[in-house]
Amino acid sequence: MNYKDTLLMPKTEFPMRGNLPNKEPIRRQDWEDRNLYEKNLERTKDRPLFILHDGPPYANGDLHIGHALNKILKDFITRYKSMAGYHAPYIPGWDTHGLPIETALTKKKKINRKQIPVAEFRQMCADYAMEQIDNQREQFKQLGVRGDWDNPYITLTKEYEAAQIKVFGEMAKKGYIYKGLKPVYWSPSSESALAEAEIEYKDKRSPSIYVAFETIDGKGLLEGGEKFIIWTTTPWTIPANLGISLHPNLEYVVVAVNNEKYVVAHDLLEPLEEEFGWEEATIVKTFKGQAADKIVAKHPFYERESIVMLGDHVTTEAGTGCVHTAPGHGEDDFYVAKQYNIDVLCPIDERGYFTKEAPGFTGMFYDEANKAVTEKLDEVGALLLLKFITHSYPHDWRTKKPTIFRATSQWFASIKDFRHDILQEIKKVNWYPHWGETRLYNMVRDREDWCISRQRTWGVPIPVFYGEDQTPIITDETIQHVSNLFAEYGSNIWFEWEANELLPDGFTSEHSPNGIFTKETDIMDVWFDSGSSHEGVLMNRKDHVRPADIYLEGSDQYRGWFNSSLSTAVAVTGKAPYKTIVSHGFVLDGEGRKMSKSIGNVMVPSKVLKQLGADILRLWVSSVDYQADVRISPEILKQVSESYRKIRNTFRFILANLADFDPNKDTVAEAELQPVDRYMLYRLQSLVTDVKEDYDHYEFSSIFHRIHNFCAVDLSSFYLDFAKDILYIEEANSPLRRSIQTAYYEILTSIVKLLTPIIPHTAEEVWEYIPGVDAESVQLTDMPEPREIEQFGQDDQAKWNHFMNVRDDVLKALEEARNDKVIGKSLEAKITLTAKDEETKAVLEMIPNVHQLLIVSEAVVSTTVSDNAKTYKYVHAVVEKHTGEKCERCWMSSHTVGENEQYEALCTRCAEIVDAHYAE
Structure with a gap:
């Protein structure tokens, strides 16, 4: 007799290898064909609502690994919530306006936007955006992300734009919207104003110059001829200089050196002596800054005055304590000059070139003018020192080019008018990680005004009319009318119709006695677009779900979407648009470096899917501490694949040992389970409790490690290992064997459900092989509930x-x-x-x-x-x-081998089993 034939060896058709790249697309198509997302919504429709509101990715280009991290994290949450007692629909969205799409058309498709009618160009932008959405939608679906992909929200749709207009109108009604002239971040490369959220800081090499301004009227404090020394890293702003700012409470000194007299802050004299190489500088006069108010100095190379002004923004952290003041190119400069009734001078055009208001430099690009201005200063004897420094400098985060401060007339949302309300709402939000609260709080606390106008084409128009006297007109009537028009026709009509056609019939205004109106040509900041989604999406739902339960985005969105959404929502409703904020870090390579095409370390999701499959990428997302920056590399994914293999093999082993198990008739009553099986079920309940708590607190890496350890340690190294002696050796209906199978069945179904949000393709595959399950899909089941184990205290x-x-x-x-x-x-x-x-x-x-x-x-x-x-x-x-001798059936060494004469190679346990069930 071949004793191997008497063993109950594992049997299963569940494959050892996942072959995920080939099988996952087939499975996703099957889910779509069976309408599993809709079936799940129907199954959970009477449950409490849970809304994860999608921060819209920008509709341009293929997905990068950061997109994958973001969308997969969201999918973990919505899938889990739908299995944990909630109705959790997921509506994906896209941000579609803004410069990158304009740039893509002009560069990739060689379109000259200035030679095409505005409305026609905008339609091209819309068509391009929709193409990008289709492309990205398919890529998101390939990640296994489940949602209402056929009905996403898109910021260029009529309904959305109409809702955005209402948000703008409500803010204007409350007095939060105004038009004003002040310096703002300006991007010459984009030819547009920027908001703080659109600025990123990168190192830049700049000239560092010290310049002397000679006193021509000392106002009784100075004799005349003394020279105020200023320091700047932007020589190109010197042509716009109108003054010098001192701190009223700082102590200043006049120092005599090299037959000249210079004015600097006393606290900075020592480092300046070293910087200039002054060996015998003598203090000849000391005074407080306030004593120098309105002293008149002479511009170094123009025939105009530079007035000494007093400002609290002056510090002694660097420079000289005497601050070069160009009201057209600095926010502090602007405000201090305003107090002195000094007009703004901004001799730079929208492309960054000097105008005729800067004689000698007209037509020169501002950055190239640094050298020319410095040479002019040296020529007139005003340049004291020139060096070069590398420092952190603001750049346009779209074009990656440097920005400038430039005074222009812009539309602003006055954050300071309702800042206190925003700060109070921040305290009511749940933050993951907790430092997010402090980060956003500090950003809002220091924020003044939000520049919301852009000098671009592709975006939502600012719905403002002007009277004949150029007074801006924003009324409830005009806002509602424009909103209705946009809802019916879309925002392109703003550029296709005349102003009078866009106004309500019979509209009159004291500012236009002849009934002639014009319209604003600027568009809104794209952050106003996405920041209005609480109105355009959450309040457009039948159930009006503002505030959403959770917003989850990258940590850069504290200055972006988290911030703009909060500002517009508090302005309109007085409340935050979200209950919880979860943020994640950036994805770096295996060495912790930023991904860069030039370095060659970029990992593209589509390639990972082709090589390893979506579930491996999803398992990687679950394995990392996503709230910090995370790393990915082929080596890291190889380690994740090994963990996947361990989990998959655990599933396969259990399935193989349930081949002859019918849960409807073979399940052992809990009171009759063997002690070790009760112990393993107790361990399972602890796992279920911990994993569900981790899901509730968005601790996905803990879930990964808990389940992996349970499979590798509790199961593979212990329970599955020793159980072979019972599962293979005992007779089929042995109480010992059925006891283990009963525990195996609950362990398997529980772990599969726990992992369904993370590796849904694999979980679904396992589910199809589990005997006796009644749900069509594991996605249509609920999470296991932890329970007490009978006779196990x-x-x-x-x-x-x-x-x-x-x-x-x-x-x-x-x-x-x-x-x-x-x-x-x-x-x-x-x-x-x-x-x-x-x-x-x-x-x-x-x-x-x-x-x-x-x-x-x-x-x-x-x-x-x-x-x-x-x-x-x-x-x-x-x-x-x-x-003893080795039993040829169970491989145990036993002194009973040979006691049964019929089965001399077997121990008595095996001999009895064979004799009873396999005797020839």
Whole structure:
């Protein structure tokens, strides 16, 4: 007889290899064909609503790995919530206006936007955006992200634009919107104003110059001829200089050196002496800044005055304490000059070139003018020192080119008018990580006004009319009318119709006695677009779900979408648009470097999917501490693949050992389960409790590590390993065997459900092989609920936990015996254990067939310590080679081998099983 044929070996068609790149697309198509997303919504429709509001990615280009991280994290949450007692629809969105699409058309498709009618160019932009959405939508779906992909929200749609107009109108109604002249971030490369959220800082090499301004009217404090020294890293702003700012409470000195007299802050004299190489500088006069108010100096090379002004913005952190003041190119400069009724001078056009207001430099690009201005200063003897420094400098985050401050007439939202309300709302939000609260709070606390106008074409028009006297007209009537028009026709009509056609019939205004109106040509900042989504999306739903339960985006959105959404929502409703904020870091390469095409370290999601599959990428997302910057590389993904393989093999082993198990008739009553099986079910309940708590707190890496460890340690290294002696050897309906299978079944179904939000393709595949499940899909089930295990109390928990510690001692003893060549495999061993304490003694006496759990052929519990015993933490142990013969069926060494004459190669246990069920 071939005794192998008498074993109940594992059987399953569940494949060892996932072959994910090939199988996942087929599975996703199947989900789509079966309308699983819609079925899930129908299944959960009567449950409490949970809304994760999607921060819209920009509709341009293929997805990068950061997109994948973001969307997969969101999918974890919505999938989990739908299995945890909630109705969790997911509506994806896209941000579609702004410069990148204009640039894509002009560069990639060689379109000259200035030679095409505005409305026609805008239609081209819209068409391009929709093409990009189609492309990105398919790529997001390939990640396994589940949602209402056929009905996303898109910021260029009529309905959305109409809602955005209402937000603008409500803010204007409350007095938060105004038009004013002041310096703003200006991007010559974009030819447009920018908001703070559109600025990024990068290193830039700049000239560092010290310039002397000679006093021509000392106002009785100075004699005349003294020279105020200013310091600047933007020489090109010197032609716009109208003054010098001092701090009223700082102490200033007049120092005599090299036959000249210079004015600087006293606190900075020592470092300036070193900088200029002054060896014999003598203080000839000391005065407080306020005493120098309105002293008149002379511009270095123009025939005009530079007035000394007083301002609290002056510091002694760097420079000279005398601040070069160009009201057209600095916010502090602008405000201090305003107090002195000094007009703004801004001799730079929208492209960054000097106008005729800067004689000698007209037509020169501002950055190139640095050299020319410096040379002019040197020529007239005003340049004291020229060096070069590398410093952090603001850049346009779209074009990556440097920005400038430039005074222009712009539309602003006055954040300071409702800043207190925003700060109060920030305190009510749940923050993951917790430092997010401080970060956004500090940003808002220091924020003044938000420049919301842009001098571009592709965006939502600012819905303002002008009267004949150029007074801006924004009324409830005009806003509602424009909103209605946009809802019907779209915003392109703003550029196609005349102003009078866009106004309500019969509209009149005191500002236009002749009934002639014009319209604003600027568009809104794209952050106003996406920041209005609480109105355009959340309030456009039938159930009006503002505030959303959660916003989840990258950490750069504290200055972006988190910020703009909060500002517009508090302005309109007085409340935050979200209850919880979760932010994630950036994705770096394996060495912690930013991904760059020039370095060649960019990882593209589509390539990962083709090589490894979406579930591997999703498992990687679950494995990292996403709230900080995370790393990805082929080596890291290889490690993740190994973890996936361990989990998959665990599923396969359990499935294979449930081949003959029918849960409807073979399940063992809990009271009749074997103690070790009850213990493993207790361990499972702990896992379920912890994992669900991790999901609720968005701690996905903890979920990954808990489940991986449970599969690798609790199951593979212990429960699945020793159970082979029962599952393969005992008869099919043995109570011992059915007890293990009962536990296996619950363990399998529970872990599959716990992992469904993370690796849905694999979870669905496993689900199809589980016997007796009644749900069409694992996605249409609920998370397991932790429960009490019958006849398993706290004492049992403590004893079994202690047994696992004792087992660690035994494994060490066996390993040492193996190294000493006493035994080969552990089944060759007989081990004698003597407890070192009463707790260990009680545990060893509690467990029947302890040799099976330790995977040895014989385990003896002794009360005396043998002379050759080795001492471990909990036991004294003697490992020796078993003196019995090896059973050819179970491979145990036993003294009973050969006792049955019919089956001489078998131990009595195996002989009885074979005789009863397999005798020829």
